[in-house]
Amino acid sequence: MKRIELSHGAGGKEMGLLIRKHILSRFSKGNAEVALHALDDSAVVNDVVFTTDSHTVQPIFFPGGDIGRLAVAGTVNDIASLGAKPVAMSLAIVLEEGFEMDLFEKIMESIAETAEEAGVEIVTGDTKVVERGSMKDIIVTTSAIGIATPLLEENHKMVKRCKWLLDSSLQVGDKIILTGTIADHGIAIISKREGYGFEGEVESDVAPLYGLMEKALQEGGIASAKDATRGGIANALNEMAEKSGVGIIIEEEKIPIREATLAACEMLGLDPLAVGNEGKMIIGVVEEKAEEVLEAIRKHKYGKEAEIIGEVVEGKHVILKTKVGGKRIVETPTGELIPRIC
């Protein structure tokens, strides 16, 4: 009998298969401007951008954040990655009977603070409580709606692709900007969870990114964006390349990574490209605007370590030019990767 496996939720190849074969196949294609079948970060319907995420991370408090901040940031970043401004969120909470009220309040406080930072209003919600032992602690599901701004319209006039910054909008010649260091979130989670002890040095990057996207859009020339969460930049870049029908070459020496994070990845045998982030955007920019956009992003507090890590080429693979001058194909990650990071 076929059963659900952990890898079905890990953000890599198996999850893609589950979604395509067992979910998408059942739903009609409908009339949405950006529909489920696009498998982008958000949908667009009646010019409203709409997205959802369930957050099941363990531990619920980790270095650099908690499940509340993660839920808000993760969801508004899916809106921001289409270039839209998040305006409102919903908050559905499932709690385990016996969960400490103090912890619940800390999480609510964190949600309120992150929503304020992100400029979104929590407008609707739901609360369920399940019997002790039939779930662990808390699950937070956030959905958000967003709108196109004049900034995005201006950008569209310049770039003349889809108004929304879709995964499928890359074209050969575009530059690929990564807004900062990779793998910090995944390492912070696994270290705290498994007690590896890196957590003194590595903190999650969890952060809401619309402010940073606004800086980029002010410069213009933005073609595409995607937040690199589960499956890391390896997964995000492969999705973008596949949906755009292009190849992407990235340079290892340009990819920002903290020393402690890299050391942890090496000790654990993890490819940092496949380890998740919660505050990093991959942005495709038309070549002539790439340097200006990079400078603008670096002025934002969440973009100080941004780099142009590569470019879009003919082909269909994501290729890594290694520091020693070799080349390897960066595959869509498979298997369980690391424990759930969101």
Next chain:
Amino acid sequence: MKRIELSHGAGGKEMGLLIRKHILSRFSKGNAEVALHALDDSAVVNDVVFTTDSHTVQPIFFPGGDIGRLAVAGTVNDIASLGAKPVAMSLAIVLEEGFEMDLFEKIMESIAETAEEAGVEIVTGDTKVVERGSMKDIIVTTSAIGIATPLLEENHKMVKRCKWLLDSSLQVGDKIILTGTIADHGIAIISKREGYGFEGEVESDVAPLYGLMEKALQEGGIASAKDATRGGIANALNEMAEKSGVGIIIEEEKIPIREATLAACEMLGLDPLAVGNEGKMIIGVVEEKAEEVLEAIRKHKYGKEAEIIGEVVEGKHVILKTKVGGKRIVETPTGELIPRIC
């Protein structure tokens, strides 16, 4: 140490306290037209109606439905109860590792069918898998967005209260329509769950209700609507009365209830007014249109047993006129009521 209790999710008084004291107090009031603080079925922001629900029902398959149909119906009904037309839904799924793929497919099929019946497109989603034993089966969180239709605008011209059919829009003299029999969903769930054996006779009423609301709106004169889920009509009527600053008198002999459901409630010592429904709307109608609206609703397949069960009066309580001629106050339910029904 204070801890979360099952009653915090049961839809009655304790849930109201948790939400007001520990959640709402942390969130700013913001700019939404209908915001979180209204605690209505949905919010309204930028003229978009927006709602969310997490579904944790056990058993996940029950007489008359399953968690998939429940998730779609429960969420579109929150949109419909504002008088808006649901247009798009999100679908966030959390699965337990080892969950049978066949059951997963059945649930997806049920979601697809109910979404089609409800006329909504599933446009975005999320999938997580948690370790075996750290959750039970599946949690389905659906959010939906809806819009005002010309029908709702016409109704507004006639009724001249809030355009949206808010809990707080009742006025003295309005008639209260209940769209069919009560307590079927709650009894179906508890019977299957606890093995009481009523489930051969009592089926859940779970159904999407926008089609029925359209029939009502076509007649016009609709002031308010609310779907009577957790806490049953006792909870829904109390919320409407409190938010509208009015009293409501209902007549026991007018309240539709199936014989088998009533017998089950009596055996289990449950007040059917406090047992949840998943396909029943309470609709406040201006007096002069009440009979026409009732006739229109009865022509819809989910409204055949609709009745005018009472009216809005001065005061602040929900009062039940019993069959034997007595009167009693119908309180907001307290405690755990029955096991989670949604």
